[in-house]
Amino acid sequence: MMLALVSDFLASPVMMHSLPYALVIAVVTSSVSIMVLAHRLSFLTVGVSHASLAGLGIAALLGLPLLPGATVIATLIAMLLALMPHKQGISEDAGTGILFAGSMALGITLLSTAPASAVSLFGLLFGNILTISATESIWLWFLALLILLATFAASRAWWSIAFDPVTAAAGGLPVDGLRLLLYAVIALTAMLCVKLSGIVLTAGLMILPASCAWLWGRSLIHLWLLSLIFAVVGVLSGLLASYALDWPAGPTIVLALCTLFLASAGAAWTRKRWPSQPHP
Amino acid sequence: MAVDDAAQHRPTCGTSALSDTLLTIHDLRVEAGGRAILDGINLSVPKGHFLGIVGPNGAGKSTLINALVGLQRPDHGHIDLFGQCLKPFNRRQLLRHVGFLHQLHEQQPRLPVRVCDVVMMGLGAHLNPLVPMRRYRQRIIEALRLTDMEHAYAHDYRTLSGGQRQRVRLARALVRRPKLLLLDEPSAALDSKRQEKLYLLLRRLCDEQGMGVIMVDHDIAAISSHVDSVACLNRRIHFHASRGEPIPDHVWQRMYGEHIQLMAHDAACIGCTPAEHS
Known part of the structure; x- marks a missing residue:
């Protein structure tokens, strides 16, 4: 039965169209989510995904191409947030909360004045991985490549900063600049996820893969490999379940990742409580 | 020997480079909230010099x-490292030769890292994602x-x-083979045995490799037999003693207040190791 389901799934043109995007999401979010957890920026992903609403609103108002316009605006807002705590003495979570509330309100206000056909609010909130146009596709591939290149180049520096920011700065590392880059990469990843899985589910995708891996990982590369495996398994099984049960794709993927997290946490707890006996 | 009369000559930035001078501080002043935290520091x-810095909390x-x-x-004065004035543009290049261990650290580290990863972070090459760790394995073990x-390499x-x-x-501070090592407490x-081992290691690095060490410590008695000189700091440097030179009572009282009581440090001290009395 499972085999028949998989072969039906692979024969479905809609699902085969969405599969490459789902895999791109898995690779990108598994890489970025490690830094989200390492730098304690989970709340930022929520804030930035909501800032995308303001970005879309402004882009719709100015008649800019929606996705690129919104991406640039949301990234600028996130970078502003990276600078804000230092300049204004506002804590990072309060700053993110302000960003979250303000941009959501601005986005809804602006979008309510935009022509009804311009932006689908439901699509924004829950994503539309199954209906991606050719123009959007080019933009999404470009975005994914940019994120992966930046993450590859800066991952060790970000890791050092997360481990010990004072020593990293004392070694001459441009800590503020690298943090700004991290915020920009998180914003770009959030925008990629918003298009594919919606605002509501973006934080789930950007936090869960690394959270599953965190319980087992022992080093950066180890963590990344595990995070990648959890993300690919979660995304594929979620997409398959959404096809089988006729559930919306985005939420099903996040539910699959949540299930993986519970299984991972349960296994880690069991291992801690009943450690395996060493072989004689 | 470390000297604190550099201000008398007031050399311009970067011109104080004697070939064997690692660090020169000229008339340094650092302020916070309009109040001087450091003032008139010359060192x-x-x-190969081992300098201990002691002083009360908030000094x-x-x-x-x-x-x-x-x-x-700095709000005033300047710092020369290896004969060059420390500026934002050359900071990274100069700091390659400086090992640094700061006082603040997480009580409960969260990041999953192995011991070898932590030590690797002390190398500049670590930042290059194309450089594999195995290339530096021997250096990390050293x-x-x-x-x-070394037994905890993969822990x-x-x-x-x-x-x-x-x-x-x-070990992370030492892996870059620094010319100058800066240690804050x-x-x-560490327990007293490990402290003693640490001081002996630092002494050996100074003597054998010519490394310069500046170590902030609260326990002058513990370090006095290992360092070449001790600077007593409380906003200013109140006294700079060479090894064996006693620090006068009035200096202690100026740094710690009138209520301080000074006790002789001899073989009868509880908790001291024999080397401290040599």
Whole structure:
């Protein structure tokens, strides 16, 4: 039965169209989510995904191409947030909360004045991985490549900063600049996820893969490999379940990742409580 | 020997480079909230010199160490490292030759890292994602061996005790083979035996490799037999004693207040190791 389901799934043109995007999401979010957890920026992903609403609103108002316009605006807002705590003495979570509330309100206000056909609010909130146009596709591939290149180049520096920011700065590392880059990469990843899985589910995708891996990982590369495996398994099984049960794709993927997290946490707890006996 | 009369000559930035001088501080002043944390600091550290800095809480000891690596910008004066004036544009290049161990660290580290990953972070090459760790394996083991932690090469850093973590962090500072080592209360998490081993290691690095060491410590009795000189700091440097030179009572009282009581430090002291009385 499972085999028949998989072969039906692979024969479905809609699902085969969405599969490459789902895999791109898995690779990108598994890489970025490690830094989200390492730098304690989970709340930022929520804030930035909501800032995308303001970005879309402004882009719709100015008649800019929606996705690129919104991406640039949301990234600028996130970078502003990276600078804000230092300049204004506002804590990072309060700053993110302000960003979250303000941009959501601005986005809804602006979008309510935009022509009804311009932006689908439901699509924004829950994503539309199954209906991606050719123009959007080019933009999404470009975005994914940019994120992966930046993450590859800066991952060790970000890791050092997360481990010990004072020593990293004392070694001459441009800590503020690298943090700004991290915020920009998180914003770009959030925008990629918003298009594919919606605002509501973006934080789930950007936090869960690394959270599953965190319980087992022992080093950066180890963590990344595990995070990648959890993300690919979660995304594929979620997409398959959404096809089988006729559930919306985005939420099903996040539910699959949540299930993986519970299984991972349960296994880690069991291992801690009943450690395996060493072989004689 | 370290001297504190550099201000009398007032050389311009970067011109104080005697070939064996690692660090020169000229008339340094650092302020915070309009109040001077450090004022009129003049010091120089030649190759192979071990300088201890002591002073009460809030004396500016950590601020001084932070200023030396550019984490705190001076409001007046300047710092020469290896004959070059420390500026934002050359900071990274100069700091390649400086090992640094700061006082603040996470009580409970969260990141899943192995001991070898932590030590690797001390190397500039670590930042290049194309450089594999195995290329530096021997160097990392050497650094861990110096702090007696080579057995923990692949251990999870989070599972180590506070003292073991401190030794790994020291190995991270040493792995770059620095010309100058800056340590802010390195012995805080160590027991007395480990403290003594640390001081002996630092002494050996100064003598054999010509490394310069500046170490902030609260326990002058413990370090006095190992260092070449001790600077008494409380916003200013109140006294700079060479090894064996006693620090006058009035200096202690100026630094710590009138209520301080001074006791002789001899073989009868409880908790001291024999080397401290030599």
